[in-house]
Amino acid sequence: MSTIAFIGLGNMGSPMAMNLVTADYSLRVFDLDPSTTQPFEQKGAKVADSIEDAIKGAQVVITMLPAGQHVRSVYLGDTGLLNLVNNETLLIDSSTIDPESAKVVADEASKKGIDFVDAPVSGGVAGAKAGTLTFIVGGTDMGFERAQSVLKHMGKNVFHAGQAGAGQMAKICNNMMLGILMSGTCEALNLGIENGLDPKVLSDIMLQSSGRNWALELYNPCPGVMDTAPASNQYQPGFMTKLMLKDLGLGMDAAAQSQSATPMGALARNLYALHNANGNGELDFSSMFEFYQRQSNR
Ligand code: NAD
Secondary structure (H helix, E strand, O other): OOEEEEEOOOOOHHHHHHHHHHOOOEEEEEOOOHHHOHHHHHOOOEEOOOHHHHOOOOOEEEEOOOOHHHHHHHHOOOOOHHHHOOOOOEEEEOOOOOHHHHHHHHHHHHHOOOEEEEOOEEOHHHHHHHOOEEEEEEOOHHHHHHHHHHHOOOEEEEEEEEOOOHHHHHHHHHHHHHHHHHHHHHHHHHHHHHOOOOHHHHHHHHHOOOOOOHHHHHOOOOOOOOOOOHHHHOOOOOOEHHHHHHHHHHHHHHHHHHOOOOHHHHHHHHHHHHHHHHHHOOOEHHHHHHHHHHHHHO
């Protein structure tokens, strides 16, 4: 099996990289936060002390970083990945970032003859652990072909959305929808509770009715309804509120560019901006449920 360098081992990167260990790849890992790499040492992966160290001998490099500025700083510049790898290395960025940054990195990679794809994911931490993520890839046909053989060990569905940046654009549309759905799900559950309904019974009813959606089905935001959801674990992430706010902001930037109407997305972004400003940035995004509770209890 070939060697993979994995950079960024947070809530998503860690379980994704673990699936590559399980698939018998030789893994080299790096994260700025050393506490994230400890479990990999126990599994026999090489814990690197820098990006330069991590990529030694790697045929594939995967990054899973918070936002566009982190991706630009890791890939570009004198000490960036594009200057460190040879042109046989495949570079895969699975972070959710602005399509423009993805295109800039892809352009710079292409000038050096290096295959780079944007490959953001959907499915959350549970999907990352189970190896059932959806990968949404932007890049050349060749880049997509090469990436597929690795991504299939971490995901169930691998889509080719289009050329460089298209993966990010599709992911941004998806997450705008998710932000709207999660806000709406919190709102509906709160309305039911305040009118005497049991949230578990109401959830079961809506799951068999036209209000059914991903948040309700796999990620119920009301504590105690679903044991495995972050809501039943003090809203530990999961997917942090500040990252949802970032993604809704990316949606609004894209809408401004294309002059598209996105009133629901704008409302969801503002709800998440308020929730974030109230000190909930590091909590799971389903903690939006508490926002509704607090409003109604005033
Ligand atoms: P996270 O904050 O838990 O993890 C990011 C990791 O990157 C951290 O461990 C951080 O130390 C590391 N990092 C930052 N800069 C670095 C650098 N220069 N070098 C090495 N490591 C660096 O975030 P996450 O929840 O894992 O999300 C990662 C990306 O995936 C984000 O873009 C997010 O929007 C997206 N995403 C998250 C989820 C989810 O459910 N959490 C789902 C789909 C997509």
